[in-house]
Amino acid sequence: MTNSISVTPATPVVSVVLGSYNRLAFLKSTVESIRREIDALQGAGEIIVVDGGSTDGSIAWLTAQKDIVSIIQHNRGEWRGRQIRRRSWGYFMNLGFKAAQGKYICMVSDDCLLHRNSLRNGIAHFESHLAKGEKIGAVAFYWRNWPEQAQYRVGLTLGRRMFVNHGLYLNDALTEIGYIDEEHYSFYHADGDLCLKLWDRGWACIDCTDAYVEHFSDANTEVRASNLVGQNRDWNVFLSRWTALVDPTNPHSLGGWIERDHEDTDQTWRQFPADELRRMKWTNWRRAVERRVPGLSRLKSLASRRGRIL
Template sequence: MDVSVIIPTYNRLWCLPKAIESCRHTQCQTEIIVVDDGSSDGTWEWLQTQPDIISLRQDNWGKCWAVNRGFTFAQGKYIRFLDSDDWLCPEAIDRQFELTITQETDVVVGGYEVYSQEGTLLRQVYWNDCDDFVAQQLGECDSSHYSAYLFRREFLKDIPHRPDYAWRDDRLLIIEVAIANPKVAVYPQPTFCHRHHSQTRLQFQQGMTAVATNLQHLTLYKKCLSKLAARDQLTPRRRKASCKILWSLAHWIAYTHLHEACEVVDWIYQLDPDFQPPEPGLLGKLYTYLGFRHTENLLWLRRNILTLFGKRSNIKYHDFSV
């Protein structure tokens, strides 16, 4: 078997057939492994009507458990991961497989496309050439999406999806891949189609889940940067790349935990003493001259004032309409 495509799914029968169909009709030998994570919408019953698919079923433990289980069944020399609400571009598997066989690589990267819920193409993103794969994955520039990548299975055997980082598992996996120093080939054209839709997605969280997601994101950066530092591979360039992500993360953490967010900012300036807040205009000046804590307090006050007036406006409108 040349390529194994692993598709975890949970109550996605409305889009799963499109994802599966995009993996069929390849010239190379491709197996499609779908792991039903305890769906209740008829997914499992539908899968039984698809004879060319390896179907696995488990209780609702989550994506990481599903993907890791699919990996244990995979027979392909190369692996691709695909969410069930996305799909692949035509011939993506064959073109990337040809490239990795020719160049004997561990990873083949590629670009991606973004579609609206209605199926309208919003943008095409070709691969962004970068001469430091680690810095790229840490945040220096666009690194595409790991579903646009083809991985050598043997290379991934010690880099699983980690359930402790379930809401940032793909980001952690690809950073771990980069740190493992793979031989990379580039297929610059889009290979993967990402769908924006109103259904729940792992990357769009609210409430307590958002707090947990931020914590996981912060922790994975601490672990990965610590590993790079221990190898004397945490270069100034990689520090700066990380700070771009950590700065945005600090802002989101500040919504609920300002003190912890300020600790992240302190870490940013330890990593890069010359760091400058990237926000333009007045907001950038506030961060520069007032500091992170005071600026976030102002933003908190602004949000609450807008919320307060928004509620009052709704009450007045409701009263007049009655």
């Protein structure tokens, strides 16, 4: 797909916004992936990273990167004898969204890689629909959890309305609806709520079958576990707010996935940190062995209690 994008030199076409916390190795890979995509747009983009107070060297690395707008929002620990107030995912993403100057805002995670030309293809797809007079507020990119998933997917939320896990938003549309809800969701389902707010104002969310993302699902499991704590509460808030979209007689109205095959000839996943790829290879081998050898997991547990490692 070849499309030219004209822009005033001082104004980016797209602002790529991501949040990060203690994932330096993945952050570096993700940023390099974004840089390649922005280079393909002749530099017509900006990168905004909101860091939640990392302690692994991420902040020092970020502030040394002259092509990144870095926002540091300490979200854990204590300061001057007081516990720091833990803010929501919506709060820190809105810091980046409100700073974004691009016509489009691309949201990705700090453990993701964009396939080649996905940003360009997504923007071209967005532009083509806007040129037809369609009221499009967001474009979802297809993504998968690597390595456990073979197919790529986009999500359907309540009422089977499409939402964005990773992809593009129209900046003006986000401004109109007041951005992400910062108060009612701790981490989960705020993205679905955001897209339902778009739908509610007449802004459609569509998919782009030429834009793909790899997501490393096993990155920093401790952080992921802390985020999971409030998932049930977030779901109940989400369901209560949008209950009118749910048909009690149709379980499919709760949402689902659209899945598709895609051959990634570039093997984009190889851009994940080398140490993490080696760890994942060992982890998958160990899990495969445990599935094939009855009682091995129990043997490992007993050995660990006696101070041995298997």
